[in-house]
Amino acid sequence: VWAAVRPGDVMIRLGVTSTKVEELGLTTDKAFVDLAQLDSFTLPGRPFAMVEGPNGTVQLESPIAGVVSARNETLIENPGVLARNAECVDDAWLVELDVDDDAELVRAELEEAFPR
Secondary structure (H helix, E strand, O other): OOOEEOOOOOOEEOOOOOOHHHHOEEEEOEEEEEOOOOOOOOOOEEEEEEEEEEOOOEEEEEEOOOEEEEOHHHHHOOOOOHHHHHOOOOOOEEEEOOOOOOHHHHHHHHHHHOOO
């Protein structure tokens, strides 16, 4: 899972890494995506999406608590977008979460969840 926080924002976008896309064998015509419902609450370690490809299925877990404020409906209709550019924050994000914490706390939590 990747997460993107915009400066000064308390909304994060979550997506699936290109490594996971490759492991699942996703192609432009062999993929399936299921996303959490709008306004649903997610916790760290809880699934927010399911991605299926020829090599298997994975439930993606949230790194942070928040409310699903947007879903990338394009991916439900055309999951092959993930196969072309999984790490693209503008096109291949899965869900957006609104979080109650301030942006700096969110950034710190995500850095802990995704050490470099």
